[in-house]
Amino acid sequence: MSEATVPRIKLRTSALRAYTMLGALIVIWLFFQWATIDANHPYGLFLGATNFSKLLQQTAVTGVLAVGMLMVIVTGNIDLSVGAIVGLAGGIAAMTQNWGLAPCLASAILVGLAIGLTQGSLITSGSLGPVVGIAVAVIAGFNGYSLRYAIPAAILSALLAMRLQRRLGMYASIPSFIVTLGGLQAWRGFILRLTKGATIPVELPFFRSLGRDFIDPRIGFGMALIAIVLIILTNLRRSRARQRYGLQATSVASTVLRILVPSLAIVGFIFLMNKAGGIPIPVIVLLVVALGGAFLTTNTTFGRFLYAIGGNPDAARLSGINLQRYILLAFCLMGALAGVASILHTARVGSASPDAGTLMELDAIASCVIGGTSLMGGRGTVFGAVLGALILASLDNGMSLLNVENWAQYVVKGGVLVAAVGVDMFGRRKG
């Protein structure tokens, strides 16, 4: 009997751990709410519609990066270059804004993707093709050749290099920490060369609005309605499928709770946002990325393989999983998401500066870790990573409201990171 119950208790504690951080977030929010009570704001300022909307906008960039970072860290790797990618992709987006909105956004995301592919290749197979391609593109670009020639030349030389390398059979994969540490410097170097050290203002109106505007409140309500319908449908499908496979049916009470709790949360959220003018566009982007990331990690074979690779690479390899392919994919996704984050950041700031994105990689890593991700791989959720980003942004925002001095803000954020892991370790030891 005792033998049979032990694992159950263990499962519960691990679920409990995910909620610990949610509890911590609520404590932080209530504290700032209480601390911002003054004559003008008898109930506090922090959770008011205007500030809350601002808080979520501040979360967006780190949150998007944290989703990508989570997928990389779950495989047991790390990406230190994302801050530099944000800078480089943002700079390129600003420089190409006269091409129009779609091309300039696409170029930012493609630059991120190309960098992710390059770094991922070095980390997994040790393939030098993408490195050669980037080198050719950079040399051609810096020497004034049109992109119409530079890009085909880059792709062609990349393919040639890959063929040559295969013929020679000379491959050496390099640890992700090293590759992305090198990337952190190299990509920053390219920004300086491209922008000549100058800050480029964003003049395309649609581009700027991406970082500042809200969507119409009516659309917000429409989205809420669709979300609630989807929640109801998936729950019904779930219980029907469980019946079909002869699994224990879920109780009516739990089904109702599963529908009611998120629906109420969504409606409350929309009301709050609409009070401040509607949902900010960066927040919509974060929501889409987070939901997409959550779906990818929990409902696809790709996600399952990521956790298996981080959990036990040997067992994963012997189970027929192509480790290189999935780790490479994770780095590509990370790169593309860094491109997305660069757009949000550049639009919000209104210009691309050469040092944009500096240290953002550390915020993204810290978000994952605060949200319960293990740097050893195999453990962590998108929900936790976004929660971590929200906790970091809440600390930033709240302490600014309270006029906490700059130095103290750093100390508090550092302390929270270490304490979060300490609490996790303590819980794990007891569990």
Add this chain to the structure above:
Amino acid sequence: MTLLEMKEITKAFPGVKALDGVTFDLNQGEIHALVGENGAGKSTLIKILAGVYPHPEYGGEIVLDGTERRFANVRDSEQAGIAVIYQEMSLVKDLGVAENIFLGRAPRRLGVINWEELFSRAQKLLDDLHLQIDPRTPVRNLGIGQQQLVEIAKALSQNARILVLDEPTAALTDAEVETLFGILNGLRARGVAMIYISHKLDEVFHISDRITVLRDGKTIETNATSDINESRVIAQMVGREVDHIFPETKHVRGETIFEARNVTVEDPSVPGKLLVDDVGFAVSKGEVLGIAGLMGSGRTELLMAIFGAHAGRKSAEIRVEGKQVQIDSPADAIKRGVAFVTEDRKRYGLILDQTILRNMTLAGLRKLSGRFLTDENAEAAAGQRAANELRIKAPSVFTIAGTLSGGNQQKVVLAKWLLTNPRVLFLDEPTRGIDVGAKQEIYAQINRLAEDGLAIVLISSELPEVLGLSDRVIVLHEGRVTGEFTRSEATPEAVMSCATGHARRAA
């Protein structure tokens, strides 16, 4: 003169009695060989002597120089003059020979290492052993054989009087073995006492003064080497009756479904050294083919290479249902219907902090669930069925795999591979470290699967297991096939003779 006596040593692990009243003694200036099958209790005995298992954890007495000693830890045992040279070496590869020999005990002046003295003392030690190695050479640059000799030098620098050598020649070339034996003979003349553990009986007979055979945690006999011969030692090693835990079944052999020919596998860390040298086998539907062989015989490497999971160079011709196929990765193998329950389930088989279900569905995920999207319900249904069939004892399939007992963990790994719907199943040490009840269940499953028409290749260190389950047995010794038997011909003595390289036998 008797230097060491170990009297009535007992040691129990949860569920297993590893040692059951072992008695062993060692004289000054003697090489005393300790032989027995894998799992006979040799390593456990040595770990007790070395202080790895401290006093109250074992029963019995260790008497050294006439007084009883109770080692609390490895350091105690080292200070008493006992040094163990383990198979996996304990040298720091990036440090030099001299630094390794005096690791943590380097001669110092005012807290600073006195390099002159360090090197001259190391040089003297190496000279005493007639070793031509520069004490400044990084250990990494030495061959395995020379590294082993450095280990011995290190032990002697600590004034070891008792040297324990655990399979010292496993990784050595013939020339290196000669050098080692020369040195051991020199040490014997200087009065050093040695315990020599080896599977290679020819070497044991060549170098030892006395031989003690262990079996099932008991001392069987101790004899002077000159009074005994190899076949008698083999009989003592295997002299256990094949228990009745093997269900008597007749497998109905179908057509040949899987064939591997000319399999050659190179050691990835020692280029040119062949772990498997031109081995081949075929297995039919409904047949259990046993591969017997001692540790280091190349059994695991053979199957790993066929499965596409060997890190070094290899070549093989593989046919599935008569069609030649190319297998370059485990994914290829799975696609061809080959499944592999690897040894060491914690390291190679399971993701310990994921659920039973996640582990069971990992290898066959795309078939069970979906190519890109997963279907948790389909997985849970398939997993639940497999768990019921294999009688996995757990609260649910959502229990974390790491919390299960060894036997149930092994069943989870087996379930994972059965869920890939294989035609050929490789099993490497499927019952290592699990209790007798779970073993019996695994045996019953193997027979059931064979009856269902699966072709099974079974590796086991436990001879009774191979003999009790297999329709045919091939025996490997140092990477080559040294024997092939049908079930009725395969006696423990005959198989062990081939496994120790003592005899050869064609089918």
